[in-house]
Amino acid sequence: MGRSKSYPLNHLFEIRGKIAERMNKIKYKIAIISGKGGVGKTTITVNMACGLRMRGFKVGVIDADIHGPDIPIALGLEKACVQGSKNGMIPPQNSMGIKVMSIGFFIEKEEPVIWSGPLVSKAIIQFLRDVIWGDLDFLIIDLPPGTGDPILTIFRFLPNLTGVILVTTPQKIALIDAQKALNLCKKLNIPVLGVIENMSYFVCPFCGSRIRVFPNINIDEKIEEWKIPLLGRIPLINDITSLTDMGQPIIIQKNEISNLFMAIIDKLLIRINEITTGEN
Amino acid sequence: MGRSKSYPLNHLFEIRGKIAERMNKIKYKIAIISGKGGVGKTTITVNMACGLRMRGFKVGVIDADIHGPDIPIALGLEKACVQGSKNGMIPPQNSMGIKVMSIGFFIEKEEPVIWSGPLVSKAIIQFLRDVIWGDLDFLIIDLPPGTGDPILTIFRFLPNLTGVILVTTPQKIALIDAQKALNLCKKLNIPVLGVIENMSYFVCPFCGSRIRVFPNINIDEKIEEWKIPLLGRIPLINDITSLTDMGQPIIIQKNEISNLFMAIIDKLLIRINEITTGEN
Numbered sequence: 410m411g412r413s414k415s416y417p418l419n420h421l422f423e424i425r426g427k428i429a430e431r432m433n434k435i436k437y438k439i440a441i442i443s444g445k446g447g448v449g450k451t452t453i454t455v456n457m458a459c460g461l462r463m464r465g466f467k468v469g470v471i472d473a474d475i476h477g478p479d480i481p482i483a484l485g486l487e488k489a490c491v492q493g494s495k496n497g498m499i500p501p502q503n504s505m506g507i508k509v510m511s512i513g514f515f516i517e518k519e520e521p522v523i524w525s526g527p528l529v530s531k532a533i534i535q536f537l538r539d540v541i542w543g544d545l546d547f548l549i550i551d552l553p554p555g556t557g558d559p560i561l562t563i564f565r566f567l568p569n570l571t572g573v574i575l576v577t578t579p580q581k582i583a584l585i586d587a588q589k590a591l592n593l594c595k596k597l598n599i600p601v602l603g604v605i606e607n608m609s610y611f612v613c614p615f616c617g618s619r620i621r622v623f624p625n626i627n628i629d630e631k632i633e634e635w636k637i638p639l640l641g642r643i644p645l646i647n648d649i650t651s652l653t654d655m656g657q658p659i660i661i662q663k664n665e666i667s668n669l670f671m672a673i674i675d676k677l678l679i680r681i682n683e684i685t686t687g688e689n
Numbered sequence: 690m691g692r693s694k695s696y697p698l699n700h701l702f703e704i705r706g707k708i709a710e711r712m713n714k715i716k717y718k719i720a721i722i723s724g725k726g727g728v729g730k731t732t733i734t735v736n737m738a739c740g741l742r743m744r745g746f747k748v749g750v751i752d753a754d755i756h757g758p759d760i761p762i763a764l765g766l767e768k769a770c771v772q773g774s775k776n777g778m779i780p781p782q783n784s785m786g787i788k789v790m791s792i793g794f795f796i797e798k799e800e801p802v803i804w805s806g807p808l809v810s811k812a813i814i815q816f817l818r819d820v821i822w823g824d825l826d827f828l829i830i831d832l833p834p835g836t837g838d839p840i841l842t843i844f845r846f847l848p849n850l851t852g853v854i855l856v857t858t859p860q861k862i863a864l865i866d867a868q869k870a871l872n873l874c875k876k877l878n879i880p881v882l883g884v885i886e887n888m889s890y891f892v893c894p895f896c897g898s899r900i901r902v903f904p905n906i907n908i909d910e911k912i913e914e915w916k917i918p919l920l921g922r923i924p925l926i927n928d929i930t931s932l933t934d935m936g937q938p939i940i941i942q943k944n945e946i947s948n949l950f951m952a953i954i955d956k957l958l959i960r961i962n963e964i965t966t967g968e969n
Contacts (some may be wrong), residue, residue, distance in 0.1 A: 444801075445757055446834040447727005451862070476835030477725055477869075479862045521724075521836035521869040521876075526806020529837065554726040554834055555756025556801035557809065581934035582731070582759045589757075589801035596801075616896035622927050623934075647902050654861035654903075 428537045429568050435469070435545040437571040437681060439602065440563060442594070444586030446477075446554030448578045449607040452653045453643070454551040455483040456660040457574070460674040462505045463660070466546035469500065471536050472511030473563055474553035475529045476522050481513040485656030489514055497539045505661075508545070510536045526558040533562045554586075556593050564597050571681060572600035574640065578608045579621070579628040591635060602680050603640035604632055605673060611645045619644075638680060641673035708817045709848050715749070715825040717851040717961060719882065720843060722874070724866030726757075726834030728858045729887040732933045733923070734831040735763040736940040737854070740954040742785045743940070746826035749780065751816050752791030753843055754833040755809045756802050761793040765936025769794055777819045785941075788825070790816045806838040813842045834866075836873050844877050851961060852880035854920065858888045859901070859908040871915060882960050883920035884912055885953060891925045899924075918960060921953035 432438065441457070443450045454470065462468045472480035481487055481501075489501035491514045500508040512522060512532055524532070542548065550567075552560050564570070573594055577587040587604075594601055606628055611620045622645055632639050643649070649666060652659045660670040712718065721734045734750065742748045752760035761767055761781075769781035771794045780788040792802060792812055804812070822828065830847075832840050844850070853874055857867040867884075874881055886908055891900045902925055912919050923929070929946060932939045940950040 445727060447725060474835075476837050477866050479865075482862060482865070518865060519868040519872055521873040523836050523841055523873060525838050525841070526809075529806075555754075556803050557756050558805050561803060561805070580930055582762060585759075585762070585798060586757050588799040592799055593801040593803060611891065613893040613896060613898060614900060615898040616893060618893060618895040620894060620927075622925070623930055626934075645902070647900075650860055650903055654906075 424534060424538060425566065425568075428534070428566055431538060431540070431542055432568055435542060435548045437546065438548045438550065438567055438569065439571050440550040440552050440573045441576060442552045442560070442573045442590045443554060443576045443583075444556065444588070444590035445577075445583045448576050448583055449643070450554075450576050451479045451483050451551055452649060452658075453574075453576050453605055453607060454549055455480065455653065455658045456670045457674065457677075458484070458507050458547075458549050459505060459658045460660045460670050461547050461549075462507055463671075464674060464678075467544065469508040469542050469545045469548045470510075471548065471550045472509070472513065473533055473536070473550050473559050475512045475524065475532055475559060476553065478511045478513035478522075480509060480511045480551055482656060483653045483658065484509055486514075487518070487656065491515065494541065497541045500540050500542065508542060510540050530558050530562040533559055534566055537566055556589055560593070564599060570599055572602040572684060574602050574677070575604040575637065576607055577604060577628075578623065579606060579626045580623040581626055584626065584628065584631055591637075600684055601637050602677060602684065603638040604635070605640050606642040608645040609642035638676070640676045640680070641669055643669055704814060704818060705846065705848075708814070708846055711818060711820070711822055712848055715822060715828045717826065718828045718830065718847055718849065719851050720830040720832050720853045721856060722832045722840070722853045722870045723834060723856045723863075724836065724868070724870035725857075725863045728856050728863055729923070730856050731759045731763050731831055732929060732938075733854075733856050733885055733887060734829055735760065735933065735938045736950045737954065737957075738764070738787050738827075738829050739785060739938045740940045740950050741827050741829075742787055743951075744954060744958075747824065749788040749822050749825045749828045750790075751828065751830040752789070752793065753813055753816070753830050753839050755792045755804065755812055755839060756833065758791045758793035758802075760789060760791045760831055762936055763933045763938065764789055766794075767798070767936065771795065774821065777821045780820050780822065788822060790820050810838050810842040813839055814846055817846055836869055840873070844879060850879055852882040852964060854882050854957070855884040855917065856887055857884060857908075858903065859886060859906045860903040861906055864906065864908065864911055871917075880964055881917050882957060882964065883918040884915070885920050886922040888925040889922035918956070920956045920960070921949055923949060
């Protein structure tokens with residue numbers, strides 16, 4: 410594991426101390442991981458954040474995908490700016506009061522972020538250390554694809570991570586990458602709260618048929634093998650992605666899909682309760 | 690742009706010299722880029738590689754996605770090993786004779802690669818410098834998502850890149866990330882050969898209706914604005930992903946989809962001819 414050599418040891422203690430100060434005010438810190446890109450991690454993240462907010466919790470979101478920061482768009486904060494104060498950066502809030510931090514707030518929308526690994530890690534450390542998150546119930550962290558620098562930085566520098574939620578699609582390649590993400594968590598002793606199967610099926614808007622997009626995979630067997638609770642299954646429906654694109658997560662609406670997401674939230678709350686009271 | 694400081698200057702010249710020696714034997718080097726993950730870059734890469742091979746060309750593939758190396762699976766080389774020789778590494782070949790190099794050959798299938806940026810860059814440099822590619826017509830490089838270290842390494846170290854092919858889905862967030870990838874290419878003066886729209890539409894296997902999965906996006910307008918040739922559109926069909934999962938790219942079969950891919954190959958060949966003879 411490539412440990413960053415850019416900080417001297419005493420400086421590292423100082424950084425960790427400051428991060429701990431911010432993070433101690435946040436009850437639960439949950440990272441959304443997938444291994445593979447494009448399985449809908451961002452969509453799941455914003456719907457989880459909104460669902461928890463609708464259940465009355467105070468919620469923050471960190472967009473740890475420095476090279477593809479899509480959270481501002483998905484939470485309707487495309488035009489938001491970050492204000493500074495002597496205590497740190499003030500995170501923009503969406504219409505529901507969710508606090509958000511993303512590299513997307515600092516760059517032009519179409520500007521590529523061509524930072525190397527160490528710079529990316531520094532940005533993520535700043536999101537943990539220099540943002541005035543205040544008292545929160547939940548901090549949700551949208552991790553980038555892969556198992557590289559940004560993910561390791563979060564796992565190394567975020568104290569008391571409650572756990573990760575694994576998002577996957579029922580496709581062989583996605584499941585292999587999900588397995589890698591799980592193995593990484595195991596190596597680093599990070600609890601896995603549960604798995605969400607995204608793009609589970611497609612409903613034809615013309616004939617109503619339910620179609621499995623990836624038909625040859627027995628994902629249930631895999632989940633059983635993983636010994637992780639299934640939090641829920643979300644279908645591939647164009648409304649979900651369209652609403653994400655428009656900054657209005659589908660969970661805000663009252664329909665069949667928002668019920669699916671709400672059921673996931675409630676399962677998650679039970680699971681967190683189990684884990685944090687040591688009944689697991 | 691974060692330039693790697695790990696090589697002294699004379700060593701850098703030596704590396705570039707050795708890479709040039711290998712790469713001078715390869716006529717066209719094409720990178721597949723998307724910006725966003727999960728838009729089907731790997732599927733497009735393997736189908737392009739097989740299609741070019743079916744047209745009689747000698748083809749190699751570099752899997753530059755160190756954190757999610759899916760190319761070995763998608764080309765049926767899940768169990769292949771890399772042999773060494775005094776001249777370098779011998780790339781495994783699939784049943785069609787396509788030469789392949791991937792970090793996937795060196796790790797356990799489910800082992801996460803938790804290397805930091807500089808290590809990832811070193812692996813990619815080795816793929817260019819230390820693999821006995823021999824004489825090839827085409828080297829296709831499957832880039833990882835984002836605009837980070839591995840992509841910059843390829844762009845910095847690969848001499849005479851013929852150009853990139855942009856893969857995108859008709860979704861707002863994918864198009865923004867695609868725009869970032871294009872801006873990166875523009876900054877670095879890298880030619881863009883064309884764009885492939887993937888997951889363009891879905892065909893219901895029950896009623897045959899053609900459904901746009903992301904209905905609110907006018908991708909044609911965007912492509913026109915980009916001034917890049919559209920090489921083709923590929924539908925979201927479960928056969929494509931299933932066959933990728935099984936290591937049998939769909940283009941090998943004779944059907945409607947393989948015809949779509951073959952048409953893309955032929956458009957690409959015309960486009961390369963235009964660019965390399967300076968008619969663009």
